[in-house]
Amino acid sequence: MLIGGGVPSALTGFSASSAVTAERPVVRWALIGVAIVFLGLFLVIPLIAVFLQAFEKGIAAYFRALLDPDTQSAVRLTLLVAAVAVPLNTVFGVVAAWAITKFEFAGKNALITLIDLPFSISPVVAGLVFVFLFGRQGWLGPWLEAHGVRVIFAVPGMVLATVFVTFPFVARELIPLMKAQGTEEEEAARLLGASGWQTFWRVTLPNIKWGLLYGIVLCNGRAMGEFGAVSVVSGHVRGQTNTIPLHVEILYNEYNVAAAFAVASLLATLALATLALKSLLEWKVARQLAETDAKP
Amino acid sequence: MRLALKRHGVLPGFGLTLGLTLSYLSVVVLLPLTALLLKAARADLGQLWGAVSDPRVVASYRLSFGASLAGALVNAVFGLVVAWVLVRYTFPGKRLLDALVDLPFAMPTAVSGITLTTLYAPNGWIGKWFANAGIPVAYTPLGVTVALIFTGLPFVVRTVQPAIADLEAEVEEAAASLGASRWQTFWRVILPSILPALLTGFALAFARGLGEYGSVVFISGNMPMKTEIAPLLIVTKLEQYDMVGACAIALVMLGVSFLFLLAINGLQWWSRRYAMS
Numbered sequence: 001m002l003i004g005g006g007v008p009s010a011l012t013g014f015s016a017s018s019a020v021t022a023e024r025p026v027v028r029w030a031l032i033g034v035a036i037v038f039l040g041l042f043l044v045i046p047l048i049a050v051f052l053q054a055f056e057k058g059i060a061a062y063f064r065a066l067l068d069p070d071t072q073s074a075v076r077l078t079l080l081v082a083a084v085a086v087p088l089n090t091v092f093g094v095v096a097a098w099a100i101t102k103f104e105f106a107g108k109n110a111l112i113t114l115i116d117l118p119f120s121i122s123p124v125v126a127g128l129v130f131v132f133l134f135g136r137q138g139w140l141g142p143w144l145e146a147h148g149v150r151v152i153f154a155v156p157g158m159v160l161a162t163v164f165v166t167f168p169f170v171a172r173e174l175i176p177l178m179k180a181q182g183t184e185e186e187e188a189a190r191l192l193g194a195s196g197w198q199t200f201w202r203v204t205l206p207n208i209k210w211g212l213l214y215g216i217v218l219c220n221g222r223a224m225g226e227f228g229a230v231s232v233v234s235g236h237v238r239g240q241t242n243t244i245p246l247h248v249e250i251l252y253n254e255y256n257v258a259a260a261f262a263v264a265s266l267l268a269t270l271a272l273a274t275l276a277l278k279s280l281l282e283w284k285v286a287r288q289l290a291e292t293d294a295k296p
Numbered sequence: 297m298r299l300a301l302k303r304h305g306v307l308p309g310f311g312l313t314l315g316l317t318l319s320y321l322s323v324v325v326l327l328p329l330t331a332l333l334l335k336a337a338r339a340d341l342g343q344l345w346g347a348v349s350d351p352r353v354v355a356s357y358r359l360s361f362g363a364s365l366a367g368a369l370v371n372a373v374f375g376l377v378v379a380w381v382l383v384r385y386t387f388p389g390k391r392l393l394d395a396l397v398d399l400p401f402a403m404p405t406a407v408s409g410i411t412l413t414t415l416y417a418p419n420g421w422i423g424k425w426f427a428n429a430g431i432p433v434a435y436t437p438l439g440v441t442v443a444l445i446f447t448g449l450p451f452v453v454r455t456v457q458p459a460i461a462d463l464e465a466e467v468e469e470a471a472a473s474l475g476a477s478r479w480q481t482f483w484r485v486i487l488p489s490i491l492p493a494l495l496t497g498f499a500l501a502f503a504r505g506l507g508e509y510g511s512v513v514f515i516s517g518n519m520p521m522k523t524e525i526a527p528l529l530i531v532t533k534l535e536q537y538d539m540v541g542a543c544a545i546a547l548v549m550l551g552v553s554f555l556f557l558l559a560i561n562g563l564q565w566w567s568r569r570y571a572m573s
């Protein structure tokens with residue numbers, strides 16, 4: 001759980017009570033000062049700046065930018081892309097985690113590495129591979145063209161690129177959680193006569209619900225905010241293949257900075273909501289794991 | 297009589313779930329990556345080499361590599377301080393700051409990009425202080441580094457935090473009782489124990505920086521030979537319908553990603569072994 005895998009603060013209550021292993025107060029406060037200045041400079045100021053810039057030309061201009069038809073169509077397209085990519089990768093994540101954590105088989109570690117692969121690939125390369133697959137000069141391009149199907153520079157390509165970059169999120173949250181929970185409860189349910197589906201719905205799902213939701217939240221945040229991969233396959237057709245991040249870019253490059261930040265503030269709000277949910281869910285997951293540990 | 301059940305034998309769905317996993321993985325991830333390799337296999341080798349060794353492309357590798365390295369080094373130092381402070385000390389606003397560390401993960405890259413550019417432009421809130429000192433930040437390699445410090449920060453902090461939390465108080469107490477100063481304990485006892493995690497975080501931040509696009513393209517200014525990053529050149533080649541050129545640069549980047557993936561897996565294996573011993 002490296003990406004987005006913070007340490008729930010409940011688990012890190014290190015007691016620096018012992019005098020010999022505590023830093024002198026001067027050192028302690030100097031380190032705290034350095035950390036606060038660094039995080040302030042790189043995280044807090046940029047966050048505040050997004051919202052201040054968004055309202056720079058006033059509230060009326062802010063809402064004008066949001067209600068603009070091009071912004072509206074960008075919002076609709078972003079919601080559509082996420083509505084396809086997130087459920088697909090959620091189902092995949094649960095299925096993959098089940099296969100990986102409930103059974104033993106050869107090549108499991110290789111499979112986990114492959115699932116993580118999209119995280120190690122530049123978003124631009126992720127978009128490019130779909131151009132080579134479906135583009136006019138691509139592998140399947142001539143066939144698609146003959147059948148009148150447009151994937152690249154159209155919505156299907158943007159959905160595919162988003163599915164690619166958000167592919168690992170749910171699986172990588174569930175795998176460590178389900179591994180830690182083991183298989184005893186499911187085995188007991190089966191021995192008591194539950195069917196496979198009943199076991200999953202009544203035993204597994206309640207056990208993993210917070211971790212699953214956590215994965216979905218992270219997956220959704222990335223799906224709605226993805227820029228590089230989607231930019232490569234979009235073709236930048238205003239009002240047609242613009243998601244919110246791509247619309248932010250267009251407005252910014254047109255020197256319409258206030259409108260760009262107004263639209264960007266939507267994404268920043270999404271990011272803040274993601275962070276808030278993440279903190280809450282991390283705490284829930286830690287508690288669920290602690291409960292599993294406490295069971296005899 | 298004891299039921300002779302094979303362990304895991306009672307759980308259903310092995311064939312179904314593994315089959316679905318492999319099929320979906322193949323269609324969504326492996327097939328597109330194969331398309332890139334196929335494109336490269338069909339291209340003329342001289343043309344591919346010409347594209348990757350073009351001076352403008354080489355300059356972009358140099359910038360991407362240098363700025364990612366610098367950003368990851370800054371994050372290794374300050375990320376360690378942040379992780380230490382968040383695990384060991386209490387102070388007002390700590391939980392809020394802890395949650396904010398993930399902001400660069402959660403913030404869409406385009407938003408980070410335009411925000412950092414506005415802040416570090418010569419007339420921006422932060423950029424004007426630097427401009428007064430004669431150091432332009434936005435539209436220079438320094439600006440690229442700033443953006444990569446932002447994106448890499450959570451990788452270091454989130455990797456080092458658990459390692460610091462796992463340190464056992466007894467070891468530090470033993471060092472202190474044997475006469476070590478706090479500084480000696482840090483250098484000789486604490487740092488070696490968290491080094492694998494720190495290196496992993498550093499490598500993750502470094503790797504992420506090499507591929508990063510959205511948060512960098514706005515602040516970099518994209519001047520040929522000076523402030524173009526490698527991913528941007530892929531986009532440029534694509535816009536010029538130079539498919540072979542785009543393919544060649546992508547292939548180099550993919551190769552570097554694989555090397556980093558191997559290195560990071562190795563580091564994680566090392567830190568797990570370290571944690572067990």
